[in-house]
Amino acid sequence: MTTETMLSVAGLSKTFKLVKAVRDVSFSIQRGKTFGLVGESGSGKSTTARLVLRLVEPTAGSIRFRGKDLANLSSGDLRAERRHMQMIFQDPFGSLNPRMSVRDTLVEPQLVHGIGSPDEQLRTAERLLAEVSLPRTALDRYPHEFSCGQRQRIAIARALSTNPELIVADEPVSALDVSVQAQVLNLMRDLQDRHGTTMLFISHDLRVVQFMCDEIAVMYLGEIVEQGPRDAIYGGAAHPYTKALMASAPGKGDGKRAKLKGEIPSAHAVPSGCAFRTRCPHAFDRCAVEKPAMRDLGSGQKAACHLLDGPIAA
Template sequence: MTKQPILQVKQLQKQFPLYGPFGKLGGVKQTVHAVKDVSISMYEGETYGLVGESGSGKSTTGRTILGLTEATAGEVIYNEQDLTKLSKAELRKFRRDLQVVFQDPFSSLNPRQRIGRILEEPLIIHGIGSKEERIEKVFSMLEMVGLQNEHFYRFPHEFSGGQRQRLSIARALIVNPKVMICDEPVSALDVSIQSQILNILKQLQQDMDLSMLFITHDISVVRYISDRIGIMYLGTIVEEAPTEKLFTNTLHPYTQALFSAVPGKQKRERVILKGEIPSPINPPPGCVFHTRCPFATERCKNEVPALREIGIEGSQHKVACHYAEETKQWSN
């Protein structure tokens, strides 16, 4: 029996209109193609890592999946419902199952409320438990993320960056969600604190049978925490595979360049990319990577490569490159 995904994203697109000096009265002048035809399947208890350089559309993808940003096209299927077709009132019913941890925890915590109230609020909104049960649940979550009971009475400004991120995780998990999207949750933290937060996430995922979409630009972090990884470039997925398979058999030229830039003890050929990532306002035709790819041909400039499975059937290794079998493979 084929395992069914808990969350399925199909051909997701997000475009942002750019207006002239007169705003909407002057009409749309240009369009930002932030996310283009992204398809992701997430399974129960799995961590899917989404990696790419700044401006590749990772965070926009996460926000669009959650409905925080309205999708231009595509589907987000959860519990047999297409979330992109629901009204705000209908989508609110699914908020308990779909939670998010943002990159900057301080901006998502109300500075005027004590931590106990901040963590209790999701339970109140979703009508979970009595007052006594909610308070007990808050103390329990504080302990689960490595904080103490005395923190219940403090304000957000009294915590360090790592502690505030723990609070964000506690607030997201207190309603027992099925899927959690982590948008660069450790990028602003010291390395020692990063490892603590990652270990907390892994432990809580096992305890709560949680599925996670982990968005990051850090290759080492995504390798540690992810079961599968998708590599994103200019709004599209260019390669996807189980974590160790991707690191031992890297196929797409962009992934090779990305991984070769990671400091480490392994001997690897450094791949230097020329130029900058193109503007999403005017993306190149054909393969989105052809302007920087050392293997690009005329076919790459005119024909969009499909994200296709490589190797034996069921390998789960997909790559969007016309010449994936011919390019030099890099292994770690």
């Protein structure tokens, strides 16, 4: 049985003037799967998400979606492809137009892409509201009349209104109370199973990524430092940064691993060699002069660290 690749990114880079926001990022997502990008604020996750959708133009690299290279599509062809890829943003209030009713919010993407008649568009809006557990009476209400969690449900319904094949979810629950996060995450998983949607999921929260994702890439200062299946990463993290993230996560530290210290350096001045060396408790001379290559660790897991030449301390 063959598995179809929905999205494939190769050598993706973005420089804003002198800021190297994303550096040589490569990954692929299989149809119907969820791929997670995890890392601290400033690691390049959200920029990568916007590059994938070409909301930001890449400096280098390719983005193949449904077999087409998005980086080379004309504006008209790109607009046609955008029907098949949608985004869920971090702030549900900021991403919803306060002057538009829920009805208009859910119908607008269908209008833009010429999907259905007015009656069909309304029926789709009603169905999607039911799928996100909101009543039909919500159609004539406005964003300010809902709680934060309800607004994010509306944003999820809007993302599904064009029946996309790919959803990019950028920190979709970080603005929500912990009690509401679980509800929204369960809803997203249920809807993904129902619609068969492929997902690129962005988060700084390791617990959320572990719950949502099939495969995970750990980003640090614009590049991927470790990648692999969820169980491989959480069962045997290889990179010191991944280990430190896990040790620093609430309720995850075992007291044996070194927790993450200091702040991520500025992307204006990426450290030489291994970018993580300025915070790594295991750094040695080679780390300052040679950038580590990504090494295959088996079972789909790979990491970029000179310490993989020998044992890594826990």
